[in-house]
Amino acid sequence: MKQIINDLYPYLKRYRKDYLIGIFSLVISAYFTTLAPAIIGQTIDALKNGDLNNQNVWLYVSKIVGAIAISSIAMILVRRTMLAASWEIQFDIRRDVFKHFSKLDADYFDRNRVGDMLTRLTADLNAVRMLFGPAIFQGISISLMMIFSFYRMFKINAALSLITLISVPLVTFVLFMLMRIVHKRYLKSQEQFSNISAMSQENFSGIRVVKGFGIEDREIHKFSVLNDEFIKRNLFLTRAEGPIHSLMDLIFGVILSLLVLLGGRYVLKGGNLSIGEFSAFILLYQRLQWPMIGLGWIANLFQRGSTSWNRLKEILETEPAISNDENTNYDLASIKGDIEFKNVSLEFNGQKVLDDLSFTLPEGQSLGITGKTGSGKTMIISLLSRIIEPSSGEILINGIDIKEYPLELLRRKIGLVPQEPYLFSDTIADNIAYGIPDGDNQAKVEEVAKIVQLSDDIKDFPEGYKTSLGERGVTLSGGQRQRTAMARAIIRDPEILILDDALSAVDTQTESLILSNLAEVAKNRTSIIIAHRLSAFKNTDKVLVLDFGKIVEQGSHEELLEKDGWYADIDRRQQLEKDLENA
Ligand SMILES: Nc1ncnc2c1ncn2[C@@H]1O[C@H](COP(=O)(O)OP(=O)(O)OP(=O)(O)O)[C@@H](O)[C@H]1O
Numbered sequence: 188m189k190q191i192i193n194d195l196y197p198y199l200k201r202y203r204k205d206y207l208i209g210i211f212s213l214v215i216s217a218y219f220t221t222l223a224p225a226i227i228g229q230t231i232d233a234l235k236n237g238d239l240n241n242q243n244v245w246l247y248v249s250k251i252v253g254a255i256a257i258s259s260i261a262m263i264l265v266r267r268t269m270l271a272a273s274w275e276i277q278f279d280i281r282r283d284v285f286k287h288f289s290k291l292d293a294d295y296f297d298r299n300r301v302g303d304m305l306t307r308l309t310a311d312l313n314a315v316r317m318l319f320g321p322a323i324f325q326g327i328s329i330s331l332m333m334i335f336s337f338y339r340m341f342k343i344n345a346a347l348s349l350i351t352l353i354s355v356p357l358v359t360f361v362l363f364m365l366m367r368i369v370h371k372r373y374l375k376s377q378e379q380f381s382n383i384s385a386m387s388q389e390n391f392s393g394i395r396v397v398k399g400f401g402i403e404d405r406e407i408h409k410f411s412v413l414n415d416e417f418i419k420r421n422l423f424l425t426r427a428e429g430p431i432h433s434l435m436d437l438i439f440g441v442i443l444s445l446l447v448l449l450g451g452r453y454v455l456k457g458g459n460l461s462i463g464e465f466s467a468f469i470l471l472y473q474r475l476q477w478p479m480i481g482l483g484w485i486a487n488l489f490q491r492g493s494t495s496w497n498r499l500k501e502i503l504e505t506e507p508a509i510s511n512d513e514n515t516n517y518d519l520a521s522i523k524g525d526i527e528f529k530n531v532s533l534e535f536n537g538q539k540v541l542d543d544l545s546f547t548l549p550e551g552q553s554l555g556i557t558g559k560t561g562s563g564k565t566m567i568i569s570l571l572s573r574i575i576e577p578s579s580g581e582i583l584i585n586g587i588d589i590k591e592y593p594l595e596l597l598r599r600k601i602g603l604v605p606q607e608p609y610l611f612s613d614t615i616a617d618n619i620a621y622g623i624p625d626g627d628n629q630a631k632v633e634e635v636a637k638i639v640q641l642s643d644d645i646k647d648f649p650e651g652y653k654t655s656l657g658e659r660g661v662t663l664s665g666g667q668r669q670r671t672a673m674a675r676a677i678i679r680d681p682e683i684l685i686l687d688d689a690l691s692a693v694d695t696q697t698e699s700l701i702l703s704n705l706a707e708v709a710k711n712r713t714s715i716i717i718a719h720r721l722s723a724f725k726n727t728d729k730v731l732v733l734d735f736g737k738i739v740e741q742g743s744h745e746e747l748l749e750k751d752g753w754y755a756d757i758d759r760r761q762q763l764e765k766d767l768e769n770a
Pocket residue numbers: 535540558559560561562563564565566567606688
């Protein structure tokens with residue numbers, strides 16, 4: 188509890204003023220809400236004693252209306268301050284969680300389901316907001332109501348007040364226990380809901396696979412099973428929630444009969460309790476019923492809120508494995524292209540993926556990398572942009588270990604066209620200009636689109652460069668997507684340009700057009716081209732051939748052909764395929 192308050196205080200602090208005004212308004216509201224029954228009691232007594240006449244009846248009435256009006260206005264103020272602040276706090280926390288999410292390693296997102304992460308950003312955040320808003324607000328409001336009510340009740344009659352007072356912990360306890368059962372069942376239902384969201388999300392994203400394999404029925408069946416379980420869990424939840432109301436009514440009824448029994452005798456005896464006072468007491472008691480229920484409810488909001496907060500904290504406390512640290516030298520402000528891998532190895536669970544790899548790539552030159560699928564080509568790139576760290580060895584740029592470069596600088600200077608490009612649901616122009624500052628980028632966008640042979644395609648789009656791409660750019664063909672990603676990398680004018688199999692989906696003719704344009708772009712920068720099609724390496728200065736994480740051949744395209752090894756063999760086969768295609 189204390190931990191939660193400590194954690195959350197920084198968020199609360201910013202809205203201190205709102206909370207203070209809110210609390211003040213709650214005091215006013217509680218005072219006047221409990222005043223109304225007292226005035227009603229006085230009115231009844233006046234009626235009974237024959238003191239009520241045409242003149243002063245209006246006085247009584249206006250007092251009652253006035254009290255209720257003031258309390259209502261105070262409540263509006265509470266909503267404007269305290270409850271509004273709770274939304275602001277939810278916004279602040281969401282922003283922090285999102286910001287933190289984006290700092291985490293790519294690896295984290297591979298290990299966690301998107302559906303789960305979304306639940307945290309929605310359901311958990313909402314539970315935390317309930318804690319800041321309704322829970323704090325009702326907690327204070329109820330406490331004040333109790334204080335004022337009991338104050339007024341004790342002033343009327345001590346014995347009756349004691350009976351009522353003793354019932355408070357009883358009601359709260361019973362309710363809290365019941366709500367705990369409800370909460371457990373609620374969690375089970377939420378968990379299932381999370382499963383359903385995760386499955387839907389995966390199905391929507393993978394809809395091509397589902398349809399392509401013709402397994403819609405199987406997926407629909409899987410979904411029904413999940414859905415049935417969800418209904419079951421919800422019914423189970425309802426069964427626990429259902430009796431709460433009736434039980435509460437019963438308890439309140441019993442207490443009320445006790446009060447009437449005892450109070451009625453006091454009034455009849457004509458002792459120290461007038462009929463007006465008794466009525467006021469009963470009215471006050473009835474107004475206390477909700478606060479008593481509220482206490483159990485609030486205890487629950489606190490419980491839910493703290494569970495959710497702990498889950499969010501788990502995210503906020505996950506440190507990215509790769510970030511700027513004590514090795515970072517912030518004086519480094521630029522990167523040129525001299526790249527050196529020194530005895531670099533990479534292991535996953537004891538499995539060597541890269542094995543004692545050494546090579547250099549002088550500034551301004553181009554390097555080709557080829558090799559069987561799974562031979563470790565993409566890993567070399569991931570190491571260079573520090574998406575992963577080597578198990579041993581060093582990677583240097585201009586003789587400086589890449590660990591010393593500020594991470595943002597390193598990644599900003601590397602223009603990477605990934606193997607599986609991701610496009611945002613945005614216009615094609617915005618997708619291309621994604622990595623550069625906002626502004627009028629149209630001319631630049633068109634220029635790079637030309638380089639990657641995309642401008643003709645774009646001309647045919649319904650709204651040209653303003654054409655929107657669906658989620659993940661579904662309206663584009665594989666080759667168009669690759670070229671869009673390539674334009675996105677080139678427009679940033681990176682020092683080091685990397686194409687990871689970025690031409691695999693374009694035909695050979697387009698490929699050679701793009702490559703000759705790229706030769707122009709790559710003239711003064713260091714570039715790395717990964718490809719399976721050896722025609723991509725005609726103009727590269729050097730090519731590495733990778734097999735099981737080792738360099739098995741290296742040299743220029745011509746040298747490798749002369750060597751008559753794996754490279755030459757693949758080249759012959761690709762030539763043959765090409766001839767067959769053209770035949
Ligand atoms: N996070 C990981 N955990 C375990 N193994 C991994 C991980 N990432 C990559 N690998 C393995 O590392 C090896 C090299 O992968 P890499 O992606 O570099 O291959 P590649 O040469 O780029 O292949 P392709 O031509 O198909 O793109 C593969 O066997 C892959 O399964």
